[in-house]
Amino acid sequence: MSAALKLLGIDVTVLIAGSAALLVGIGLGLQGLFYDFISGIILLAEGTIKIGNVIQIGDKRVEILAIRFRTSVVKTRDEKEIIIPNSFLTKNEIINWSNQKNINRHYISVQVNEKDVEKAMILMQQVAKTHPKVIAKPEPYVRIEEFTDYSVSLKLLFWSEEVFAVGRMLGDLRLLVLKSFRENHIVIPVPHQVITINR
Numbered sequence: 778m779s780a781a782l783k784l785l786g787i788d789v790t791v792l793i794a795g796s797a798a799l800l801v802g803i804g805l806g807l808q809g810l811f812y813d814f815i816s817g818i819i820l821l822a823e824g825t826i827k828i829g830n831v832i833q834i835g836d837k838r839v840e841i842l843a844i845r846f847r848t849s850v851v852k853t854r855d856e857k858e859i860i861i862p863n864s865f866l867t868k869n870e871i872i873n874w875s876n877q878k879n880i881n882r883h884y885i886s887v888q889v890n891e892k893d894v895e896k897a898m899i900l901m902q903q904v905a906k907t908h909p910k911v912i913a914k915p916e917p918y919v920r921i922e923e924f925t926d927y928s929v930s931l932k933l934l935f936w937s938e939e940v941f942a943v944g945r946m947l948g949d950l951r952l953l954v955l956k957s958f959r960e961n962h963i964v965i966p967v968p969h970q971v972i973t974i975n976r
Contacts, residue, residue, distance in 0.1 A: 810847065816863035817846040826866060830875040831941040834865075838874070840941055854944065874940040880912065882936050883943065885950055888928040893963045894921070900961060901933045904953045910946045911935045928966040 820826055821844060830841045832851075839851035839859070848860050889897040898919040905917035917935035924930070933954070939946050958965065 812864045813847045813862045816867040817844065817848075819867055820844055820849070820863055821846075825876075826871070826873060827875075830873055833872040833874060834869060838941060854941065879938055879940050880936050881938075881940070882934060883947065884932050884934045885947055885954070886922060886930055886932045887951075887954060888925070888930055888965055889958075889963060890966050891929055894929050894931070896961065897931060897958065897963055900957045900963070901931065901954055904950065904957050905933055905935045908935075908946075908950060908953065910937050910939045911950075912937060 826832060826841060826844070828841050828844060831838060832841065833839075837853070839853055841849065842852050842858065843850040844863075846863075848862055849866060851859050851861060853859065887897070887901070901919045902917055905911050906913070911917055912935075915936050917933065919931055919933050922930040922932040933950070935950075937943075937946065955965075
């Protein structure tokens with residue numbers, strides 16, 4: 778066989794080397810698939826990560842949508858669905874926020890006129906108490922953060938067990954505060970610039 782190949786001008790050593798490299802590549806690929814499959818079995822058997830859990834990988838938080846034998850499907854905070862190999866979940870450090878009692882402090886800030894400070898503080902606290910994601914204890918409160926040239930900066934501080942859709946929760950609270958201010962005739966001040974032209 779090798780003699781016939783040589784007669785055809787084919788270098789047998791190159792062919793053998795190429796075949797060996799191909800087999801090694803296939804072997805490595807199958808090894809990765811096998812590792813992903815075994816990782817899927819481990820995840821399903823141990824139950825440390827479940828569908829609906831919020832996990833953190835590095836600085837990214839995602840929600841588990843599905844756990845299959847070879848891959849898992851996660852959703853990012855941007856509502857993007859990503860398919861990742863199960864071996865990624867077993868060989869990297871994962872924080873499962875759903876497996877622990879998490880009460881984190883959050884805040885939103887708003888500017889008001891000096892004459893509206895007391896009224897605005899009461900309204901902001903009332904808004905926080907009515908939001909379903911804000912826990913009752915510790916109780917939310919409002920404090921004066923700083924004074925500016927044109928307003929007083931107020932900060933609403935509250936606690937929540939929400940670990941995934943935090944941005945949405947903060948946005949909801951800002952909108953509710955804005956609506957409450959409008960209903961009570963409180964206007965959020967903006968800086969005005971006066972330009973004087975000498976002629």
